[in-house]
Amino acid sequence: MKKKLGLIGEKLPHSLSPKLHKEIFKNLDIQGDYSLIELKENQLEKFLTKDIYSYLGVNITIPYKIKSMDFVEVSKEAQEIGAINTILVKDGKLFGYNTDYFGFKRMLEENNIFVDGKDTFILGAGGGARAVIKYFLDRDVKSITIVVRNIQKAKIQLDSLIKNKENIEIIDFKTLEYGNYNGYIVVNCTPVGMYPNVENSPITKEVSKNFENSVDLIYNPLETKFLKFARENNKNSLNGMYMLIAQGVASEEIWNNINISKEVIEKIIKSFE
Template sequence: MNNLGLVGEKLGHSISPAIHQFIFDYLKINGIYSLLEIDKKDSNNIIEEIEKRDITGFNVTVPYKEKIISQLDTISSEAQKIGAVNTVVLKNGKYEGYNTDYFGIIKMFEGIEVENKICYILGSGGAAKALIVALHDLKAKNIYVVTRDINNKNMIKEKFPYIDMISYSAIEEGDILVNATPVGMYPKIDNTPISENDIKKFKIAVDIIYNPRNTLFLNLAKKHGLTAINGLSMLIQQALKAEEIWQNKELPDNLYDELLKFLKGEN
């Protein structure tokens, strides 16, 4: 029995159990994927909580992606560079941490020319950090992180010296624009993180939000002829990568398409 789960603070609306149950059923794996809400006061002892439940692998979501690191035995190179872990596996008595968001982002950008492009990331949270590392590894020419979070500014610049931190009023023309904020997410679907005038300064718009699939941000991008990409592929790819880590094997290529159809309600 694969006893897996998702660790976070408030998990009521997570679709992760449905995704992983689909994978179990498709691969004929005997598994269960549970939601494990952990109170902030217990967040220094996440592994203890996990061991009580006999769980051998789990995902981590906000606000514990950074907090979990000091509780693990090892972390992968991409998790180290990003400074966040979202997938943990118990292997040979040791807890190993990975960041599968990174792999989801790399896959999401397949077929898009990132090398030597000017990229803007809206937001400076955990997802933005994974985007920074992925775009840097894909050889982006310039990476601008657009934020209102003054407290976060110096810390991010220190960790990623190759980026520029700017305010929303300083957005200029670029190639790729990525929304890594929750602005536009259901139920506040009438909001967009930046103005239509700023959106049309770019050629490609990416929104890591997957609900709704077409945010106002992406609809405005399409209106001005930009290539528009939503967060569904990143969500699926990071989940598949997590399962590869837990199952210790490569998954069939067609599983991505099957999962995409399932999440779009086409099955």
């Protein structure tokens, strides 16, 4: 019997997750079915308390990575991050994990981006941003500047993660644009620039000049306007494709209780090129 898996989110037409998991099934000879599950906010509770029990597990994307925590037993690393992106259904219970952290870590390391002791910038304060903040804190960066639209809301949202951390500052986009800020890396954790709104960027080309590395968690399109600005400024740019694949592989490891080799990850990446 096929293992029933899927992705829950609000708007999913751009998602490459079914293709990714199909490749994983093929490479590991897993009998699986991975579907897209679009839910409005008022449908989330019903899915996570009733419908999910016909699945082995699901991934979670925007905007439910934080809300979904209320319905599951949360792993230690996901509890610290304050967001989940993977649920395992086992023995009639739901277990929540965060594989975004693992995916982001692998993506930077594979591309020789090492943030230890560096000034780092994060755009956004949602579930993806929380995994990035936790990784930066674990790498002992020099500073973290979080750029958001609503500073007060972000302070409340991120309180458990950033409380008592002296090297973290939260500013708004206008302050970033007109202040004297520069750093080793800026990571876009917002959906700005994602298909179909590909003409948008969270920062201007002028602001983009101030960062050695621009990393976008978005993978569709492969080059967002945010990354295009970095390339045109002769700076390093990196899209979210490797992270997507690495976090997807980590989810499959949890669902199937297996370890997947680096060689398999590289094979899957080649199939997306």
